[in-house]
Amino acid sequence: MANTQHYDDSSIQILKGLDAVRKRPGMYIGSTDTHGLHHLIWEIVDNAVDEALNGYGKKITITLNEDGSCTVEDEGRGMPDGMHASGVNTLQVIFTVLHAGGKFTSTGGYKTAGGLHGVGASVVNALSEWLTVEVAHDGQLVRMRFEYGDKKIGKLEKLGSTNRTGSRVTFKPDPSIFTTVDFKYDEVCERAREEAFLMSGISFVVVDHRGKKEQKETYCYTDGLISFLEYLHEDRTVLMPPVKFSGSSQGIKVDVAFQYTDDYQENTYSFVNLVRTMDGGSHEVGYKSAFTKAVNDYARKYGLLKEKDKNLEGSDVREGLTSILSVSVPEEILEFEGQTKGKLGTPQAKPAVDAVVSDKLAFWLEENRDQSDMLVRKMMKASLAREAARKARDEARKGKKTNKAEKLLSGKLAPANSKDARIKELFLVEGDSAGGSAKQGRDSHYQAILPLRGKVLNTEKCSMSDIEKNLELNTLIHALGAGVGPDFDYEESNYGKVIIMTDADDDGSHIQILLLTFFYRYMRPLVEHGMVYIALPPLYKVSKGKNSEYCYTDDELDALRKKLGKIEIQRYKGLGEMNASQLWETTMDPEHRSLIQVGIHDGVMAERRVATLMGEKAELRKRWIEDNISFTLEDNFKVDNG
Numbered sequence: 001m002a003n004t005q006h007y008d009d010s011s012i013q014i015l016k017g018l019d020a021v022r023k024r025p026g027m028y029i030g031s032t033d034t035h036g037l038h039h040l041i042w043e044i045v046d047n048a049v050d051e052a053l054n055g056y057g058k059k060i061t062i063t064l065n066e067d068g069s070c071t072v073e074d075e076g077r078g079m080p081d082g083m084h085a086s087g088v089n090t091l092q093v094i095f096t097v098l099h100a101g102g103k104f105t106s107t108g109g110y111k112t113a114g115g116l117h118g119v120g121a122s123v124v125n126a127l128s129e130w131l132t133v134e135v136a137h138d139g140q141l142v143r144m145r146f147e148y149g150d151k152k153i154g155k156l157e158k159l160g161s162t163n164r165t166g167s168r169v170t171f172k173p174d175p176s177i178f179t180t181v182d183f184k185y186d187e188v189c190e191r192a193r194e195e196a197f198l199m200s201g202i203s204f205v206v207v208d209h210r211g212k213k214e215q216k217e218t219y220c221y222t223d224g225l226i227s228f229l230e231y232l233h234e235d236r237t238v239l240m241p242p243v244k245f246s247g248s249s250q251g252i253k254v255d256v257a258f259q260y261t262d263d264y265q266e267n268t269y270s271f272v273n274l275v276r277t278m279d280g281g282s283h284e285v286g287y288k289s290a291f292t293k294a295v296n297d298y299a300r301k302y303g304l305l306k307e308k309d310k311n312l313e314g315s316d317v318r319e320g321l322t323s324i325l326s327v328s329v330p331e332e333i334l335e336f337e338g339q340t341k342g343k344l345g346t347p348q349a350k351p352a353v354d355a356v357v358s359d360k361l362a363f364w365l366e367e368n369r370d371q372s373d374m375l376v377r378k379m380m381k382a383s384l385a386r387e388a389a390r391k392a393r394d395e396a397r398k399g400k401k402t403n404k405a406e407k408l409l410s411g412k413l414a415p416a417n418s419k420d421a422r423i424k425e426l427f428l429v430e431g432d433s434a435g436g437s438a439k440q441g442r443d444s445h446y447q448a449i450l451p452l453r454g455k456v457l458n459t460e461k462c463s464m465s466d467i468e469k470n471l472e473l474n475t476l477i478h479a480l481g482a483g484v485g486p487d488f489d490y491e492e493s494n495y496g497k498v499i500i501m502t503d504a505d506d507d508g509s510h511i512q513i514l515l516l517t518f519f520y521r522y523m524r525p526l527v528e529h530g531m532v533y534i535a536l537p538p539l540y541k542v543s544k545g546k547n548s549e550y551c552y553t554d555d556e557l558d559a560l561r562k563k564l565g566k567i568e569i570q571r572y573k574g575l576g577e578m579n580a581s582q583l584w585e586t587t588m589d590p591e592h593r594s595l596i597q598v599g600i601h602d603g604v605m606a607e608r609r610v611a612t613l614m615g616e617k618a619e620l621r622k623r624w625i626e627d628n629i630s631f632t633l634e635d636n637f638k639v640d641n642g
Contacts, residue, residue, distance in 0.1 A: 051076025078137030281344025433576030
């Protein structure tokens with residue numbers, strides 16, 4: 001008989017105050033890992049940005065303190081600190097009541113704003129051990145302290161008179177909520193730089209008081225969007241000078257900057273009221289459709305596209321295009337999909353962006369005929385390549401596989417029996433020896449094995465024609481069956497998971513990086529949709545008597561030594577040293593294996609890291625390694641950043 005629990009009126013719980021935030025923090029900040037932790041900083045920074053965006057203050061300072069807390073200080077008007085109509089101090093309302101803030105009022109608030117609609121400050125407070133706010137407002141300096149959100153609220157302290165204005169918020173994240181409370185200096189700097197690019201003339205200062213030596217960076221740009229493109233393209237070959245234009249429509253301000261490089265990928269970085277919209281939205285839809293239409297209209301007008309030719313598709317037009325789209329949307333029509341503002345839902349943004357881009361881009365194309373013609377010819381080549389690839393893929397779908405594909409896969413790929421791509425897994429295995437063990441140990445119903453010989457190309461440094469000539473990459477492309485480059489369609493992939501399984505040594509790590517670079521550059525949607533994984537094989541097999549265990553790190557080995565005393569240790573130098581059953585048990589069995597899912601958290605940072613570490617410019621790579629990696633014995637090759 002089923003064990004049923006009592007369910008009646010008393011089962012319905014009402015969470016009071018900020019309890020709802022502490023109970024379900026992911027609903028408000030996305031997650032409780034390092035991403036959610038840093039999201040706290042940007043909720044407070046967003047409030048400071050809203051002040052600067054509306055003309056109050058020129059500098060925002062973020063300080064990482066020795067005690068693990070973070071301070072955000074601005075030069076805005078200072079939060080109101082008098083008595084609220086609800087009967088309590090206004091500061092208490094701001095930091096303890098959800099949906100309370102100046103963004104809701106028609107007077108004294110904000111024309112545009114990017115925070116969590118009055119939720120941000122109270123959410124940060126709810127998820128902190130303690131929070132203090134100091135406000136310089138109306139000639140007075142005051143302070144208020146909160147502990148565990150609204151569990152303990154201090155009295156308003158009057159600290160004396162002052163001739164400045166602004167707010168200073170210091171908070172210490174609650175370690176019982178977050179998986180880590182260690183703020184990353186470089187991650188904070190990356191985001192602060194991004195904010196400064198979007199707010200020309202506003203200074204963002206990041207200070208880190210932790211460690212033996214204080215670190216400090218200041219970011220301020222006179223022409224931010226152009227500087228943003230230069231930053232992104234530091235290690236790129238650009239095909240033209242950067243282009244920037246601005247305009248307004250339906251009360252929405254639109255700023256655009258773009259530049260073409262010799263890459264095959266497109267990169268669009270969109271922002272709404274200075275908040276990054278990772279998942280796009282109505283403004284991106286308007287931008288991309290207007291851009292494509294303007295180019296096609298130009299190409300038709302000047303005969304570059306003949307009457308018999310099809311229009312260029314969006315993927316043709318955006319091949320190698322880096323775009324920065326920043327829009328300012330009035331608060332009364334601002335609508336995000338999801339609490340953490342990943343996607344703009346405001347319907348008015350699409351026609352507004354469309355109108356501005358259509359007008360300004362058409363003018364630029366006319367005024368820069370040589371560059372425009374060069375770009376259209378580039379797009380037409382992309383269109384021809386796309387059509388050829390699409391035809392080949394259509395033939396493959398109909399069962400007319402080319403002899404080349406059959407020859408590439410024959411004798412190499414051990415396919416899975418299932419026809420359901422969603423459950424199938426493709427293991428990319430280093431070497432024939434490990435490949436043999438993996439083929440014997442796998443579950444052939446849904447697991448396929450593709451051994452790779454040697455190291456694949458560094459695709460950051462080569463062209464599509466180089467990739468087509470490379471045996472290993474060609475085999476991989478045909479195994480996945482979803483195209484490559486601008487033609488890649490992750491929904492057509494023959495596998496729901498692609499798992500990189502290499503030796504736990506330097507060569508194995510290098511192969512991982514080379515494969516990840518290829519996926520990022522030429523099959524990026526595979527990464528964006530969480531379909532790429534890294535397998536974690538064990539480093540050691542530890543035996544004592546008839547019992548044995550596996551250790552995946554040196555720390556695990558040390559702990560087992562202390563626990564068991566004298567033990568027998570087998571160090572796995574490579575996957576090939578494991579027999580089929582061991583490889584299945586430790587690395588391939590879904591019940592016991594450990595996988596790292598690869599994703600893109602910050603597109604700007606990912607673009608920079610790949611370009612710097614895998615690109616042509618050795619000096620940039622050397623500088624990053626010197627700044628971020630320690631090779632001392634005591635640090636044991638510790639990676640400090642990303």
